[in-house]
Amino acid sequence: MPVFPEEPEIHESLPGPGVPFPRESDAQALRAPATGSAPATAPTTVAAPAPVPGPRPAPPRPASPTAGRPGPQARPAPKPGPAPRRPAPTAPQIEVRRVAATPAEALERADEVVDQLLDAGRSPGEILVLTVGEAHPWQQHELSFGEERYWAQLAEGGDVFYADAALTRPARREVVVLVANGGPAARAAEAYTGALGHASVLLVVCGDAGPAAAGAAGAAPGRPVSA
Template sequence: MPAAPQIEVRRVAATPAEALDRADEVVDQLLDAGRSPGEILVLTVGEAHPWQQHELSFGEERYWAQLAEGGDVFYADAALTRQARREVVVLVVNGGRPARAAEAYTAALGRATVLLVVCGDAGPVVTGAAGAASGRPVSA
């Protein structure tokens, strides 16, 4: 039986108040590095990302159609129940209980096919050179 693909996990140090800004920087870096917008899923643990709030203002149907179309970065709550897998998932720990962040980390790991970037504190602590250094620029 072939081994499951290994998902790279990178961490960006951020307080809950900084996490959205760090996530936006990560998305910009990913796009600048050549990633297609449709390859990126941004999930928030706390309050919804402002772009998600904006898109929802056009109605639920249009919002969810964007997920199905897959042509742009998609922003959603980390408790997303719809099918959504993207090459890159950016998990934004911008609030919520630690248990919710841990659940969101596990779910986000299952949604990423290549890379998970965690902005804030969620998931197992990585020590040594194997994990991305806190605040390290993301280039993928």
């Protein structure tokens, strides 16, 4: 008996996407489950992966005990007090020195005082000689050239100036020598006050002039005077 070769099995294949089925019944047959076939497997649900434990959040810090408290209030600026009082300027202190002499000796003692002041380094323009009684011989000599020339020497201030104790013109020198060579006591007292106004550093009184002049302590004839 002749043997026939086996025919290959023909498997039906589903058409690919976009390829129409040859018949509508074929598409429905594919969608409908076959009778007696195994039930379709229910779709499995994939569980979501468990979250990986991370670091725990830090607990909130407690509020600072000073939080919410009112801050220190600014202190008001101190009120300015009264300005300190400045001491009133005091008048310059004039040193007073006395040389005891009688009215007849006063001119001679005054000339000695002037020489001592010049030897001590005083400039001639720093010395003023005032006489209470008769005018000094040098004053009489300068007046012989006229009053204009006489008063010009006072303004120039280059030499010792001799004048009457009642001098009213502005004249201020460092040293004044007051000569009490005569005249009433009242005039000598006024001359003492005026001489203080003309001196800026030193007043030398030759003779009895001014308060308590006669009994001045330490006064002696010919006492040297230095400045």
